[in-house]
Amino acid sequence: MKHLLNLLAAVALLVWGTHLVRTGVLRVFGGDLRRLLQRSLGNRFSAALAGIGVTALVQSSTATSLMTSSFVGQGLITLPSALAVMRGADIGTALMSVLFSTDLSWLSPLFIFTGVVLSITRPASAAGRFGRILIGLGLMLLALQLVVQATGPLFESEAMRAVIASITSDLMLEITVGAALAVVAYSSLAVVLLVAAMATGAVVPLDVALGLVLGANLGSGLLAVLTTAKSPPAVRQVTVGNFLFKLLGVVIAAPFVGLVLRQAPDTLTASPATLVVMFHLAFNVIASVAFIGLTTAVARLSMTLVPVPRTPATGTRPRHLDPSALSTPSLAISNAAREALHQADVVESMLIGVLAVIRGNDLRLAEELRKMDDQVDRLYSDIKYYLTKISREALGEEESRRWTDIISFTINMEQIGDIIERVISDIEDKKIRPHRNFSEAGMAEIVEMHERLVANLRLGMSVFLNGNVRDAQKLLEEKVRFRDLERAYANTHLTRLMDRTAPSMETSSLHIDLISDLKRINSHICSIAYPILDSAGALAPSRLRSSLVEAEEPR
Template sequence: MLTLLHLLSAVSLLVWGTHIVRTGIMRVYGSDLRRVLSRSVERKPLAFVAGIGVTALVQSSNATALLVTSFVAQGLVALSPALVIMLGADVGTALMARVLTFDLSWLSPLLIFAGVTFFLSRKQTRLGQMGRVAIGLGLILLALELIVSAATPITQASGVKVLFSSLTGDTLLDALTGAIFAIVSYSSLAAVLLTATLTATGVISLKVSLCLVIGANFGSGLLAMINASKQNAAGRRVALGSLLFKLVGCVVVLPFVGLLAEQMERLPVADEELVIYFHMFYNLVRCLVMIPLAGPMARLCQTMLADIPEEDPRLSPRYLDISALDTPSLALANAARETLRMGDVVEHMLVLNREVMHGKFAQEREVRRLDDDVDVLYTAIKLYLAQMQKEDLGEADSRRWAEIIEMALNLEQAGDIIERMTGDIAAKSHAVQRAFSPAGMEELDTLHERLVGNLRLSLSVFLSSDITSAKRLRRSKHRFRILDRRYAHAHVDRLHQQNVQSIETSSLHLGLLGDMKRLNSLFCTVAYNVLDQDERDDDRMADEAI
């Protein structure tokens, strides 16, 4: 039992090392890798090579699949070149399996030591993140050694030999077992390396090993389908096309596995090396043959997965790309874009609120619906940012993370206030057929226009962090408060003059003035964040000069 736990922990360490390398590379070069993938779609050979290169860097074809499906889901990349990139990713992961089987035992402790040193001393820098990558590579090499040492005594047990003897002779069962290996270990790389180890100890024959490798490749396609299940139809088509390509490879090669095994056994190469070479050349030949078929496969996938029109596209976020979470700068940019979209919805609510003030009470229902949209977007932004590891963020990214959360929260609160304002206007004006006085309506319209202007300016400051715009927004806030106070006094003067309309709508009018002042404060908070940061930067520069 202890030996089995050692094997399972070694496989887990391999998967974890791969994860660390992927996240480290994405945090340092994530935006560059995305740019390479998005710009390599014009020519199939370039897209194929880009898939190989990116997968070799991130040590995971699943990571490349996640990137590509997100691109296609957002309409940034067409389906046909995306499938070519996925074919390149399959070759890339096969090449890395060959590299990782070399005797690099001396390199593992060196990478781990150097990686930990750089990561702990300069965690928030690019060099620190490269230390993270070095740690991951060292863990991968260490895990491979542990897998070999842990699997050797296990494979000598009589019960294990009996278990694996059941895999001989049934090609489909062997391939299915390989697929299960890949899914359980969350890596076709781990499944292939484990298969090579079992072959080296003589537990399974070469024929069974080849079936397991083919099945592991198919299992990686199933993993991509599972990961893409939450994408829209366009994103899922990428995973489906990659899976169908791998299924075609299985169907074509599996009937000839016995013949291939007989021919390969005659080669003067160790069995475990034969498994790795077969994995590499199987993917290379399969993918090269499939490249010309990317177009027809794309059309087939579009037929099998038709687009489902959304009843209301505003109810779901558009820019919160999960695959960008490993690249903090990109993830924060996505969250900022979604927050700006949230601001557009709030602005629309303000416009409808003004229409309700002018007697179009039917718009109240639309305002309520838009507030629900604001709540949905706020929740999505909050949960998206919560998935980011704050301890791995640099100072600037941590500050931006807090700014986005605060801006989204302010907009969500503003939406609630606007909904309540609109409901009060409809309830207190429409029900008893009361209207604001002409002077009062003019004052409310003036404040409304200034409120919309301040909202637009606050979104601009949020996006650009421009100091001049922030100072302008701060001045606009003070002018709004002065104007709001002046209009409140003017309303009281009309009450002294016994203005009937002002008397009838007094509580509603004063309530709206208070709500507008609160809205203005929420919109203008971003100006103080930018100006405070500018003052802190000036103080730091002054201290450094001293």
């Protein structure tokens, strides 16, 4: 039992080290890796090379698959280009298995020591996050040593030898076990390294080891499919296409496992670990080169297996909150910002519809606009929940500020939606059902304020998207103009009341409340400018005039 626990602990440490490296690289270099992928998609061969480089850094073809799937889901790249990236990703992870199979045990204490020092002394900086990568690399190397030490005593027992012997009788069982291990470990790299270590200790025969390697390759494709099971169809098409490539490769390669062992040079058979990782590398290189010309055909098959619904998605459903992007914080922040603009589009439709309800006394439209507020509330909750899943520790200073800006923006949009819903209810109760109308002058005032409000909302969306300081200043100036306009129109309305204008007297309460609510909406819109101006240092610490303060001081 002790030896079994030691082996399980070593395997867990290997998986955890791989996780630290993958997440650390994505947090430090995630944005750069995204740009590298996007710039390398001119043709399938450059895309494959980009896949090799990115996967070699993140230590996981699954992570590359999820990143690439997110690009397809956002319409940034085509499906065939994404599948070409994945051909290179498989080669990248195979190259890393070759590297880690060499004797790098002397690097383990160096990486762990340096990584811990960086993580403790500079935890919130890029150096601290790079320290996590070094810790992960050190733990992987240490875990491989522990696996070799633990497997020897454990597999000397008759019971374990009987279990291994049962696996050797069936190649399909070996592939199935290898695939299951890759799914459970969340890394085919960790499984291949584990199999290589076990082969070195003569725990498993070489033919079993090669069967497990084929299964690990198949399992990595299956893992990506399972991870994106709830993602939009465009995202799932990438992982399904990649799985089809892996399945085809395993089906073709499986019958030749025995031939590989018979034809392998004596230098390889004398070093089981080398044979295992070189077989893994050869399988992925040959499969990727042979299948790269089939990316378009497999893309069509994937689109047939995972069709995109023809009916447009409803406004209530988030369009850009891709769960698979959460492992890349910069990409997840970008997705949340795009969804926040989607929420603002719904709010803009509500705001434009208010004037149509006032002019046409349209109760059906009023009901539709009230339902749209439920959409705004739901989008706010979805965006907020999505952002909470992003680790704040993984964000740089600029990304952390953007995280806060998105939260602030969505809160303002949600509150604007609530105000519009209340305004519509007041219009129904105080104008449409009693069959009342605003005076001609009063209606002109409302129209002017409404037009200015819509323009300010669009300017606010532009400020949120681009962060332009000059536009933010212009938006904040609109707050003062709108407040002055609301006061002026309140006074002119009182003048009409003194003149005993009948429509003004009938709608007086609604008119005053409406222009006040429009001013409140404008205040929420102008709040979008504050984070931008604060970041640029363009906000004064207080709006109180120093002369007024001095006048109040006792002498």
